[in-house]
Amino acid sequence: MPEQSTRRQYPTRPESVAQVRTQVRELLASRGIEPHGNESAENAVLVASELAGNAVCHASSSGSYSVTLELHGGILAISVRDTEIETPPQWPTLGDAGATTGRGMFLVDALARDWGCAHKGEGKVVWAELLIDRERP
Template sequence: MLETPLRRRPEFYLCAGPTQSRVLPCELESAAVARRLVAAVLDRWELPELTERAELIVSELVTNAVLHARTGGASVRVVVTRVHGDRVQVAVTDLDQRPPTLVEAGPDEERGRGLALVAAVSESWGCERRAWGKRVWAELARS
């Protein structure tokens, strides 16, 4: 009897459009899922040179939302948008209206460098308040 190979179900079903998004639980483990989502999207869009920076960005934004947004265990939304050609925007939305704060962490501090890293590896970044929360985003492009 011939055995058929088992097909692994894909972790993400990606649509054909220029935007991919997922709602994830507001917990630290969601940063890893968000990194895998970003990698899958950029692979599909044939932009692998953006993957490392985009994974860093989404990981920091999700972690910030989990640690600092006072949402009572609600969810976060991760959105990856192909803005134009080789320009991509990565955004994380949460239910806390307080904007993130870019701080200068001291050399002995273990935390506080997330947004500085986002600013360093992105072309631009920002925060948009919503009636129900905020959206923090960063854009990347091929060099």
């Protein structure tokens, strides 16, 4: 059982990504983990933002996506479920140096201790796990 968890539904609109960042900060703060100045907590906010941004970018604009956060000791699990069937690349790359998009999963891969994707019903869940320092470094 997670010591703390939260699940929220969001519309597939760009402004919802900021709400996801707030969701992560609120969960961490509820456990006494101040995200500002804590590199691992800031990384969790960034990873959640990237996963939510992908849901907004690739899922149906008339739909929604959900974000589930589960804190198990020093591990934060972030799951984003959307209605898009296409999965992210298993081995993300930096892509074209001139591109303005396409680096999100590279960041997730670099910052998360593990991540993956699974088909669920008429969509998918992309998840990541990060180690969270409870102390400010």
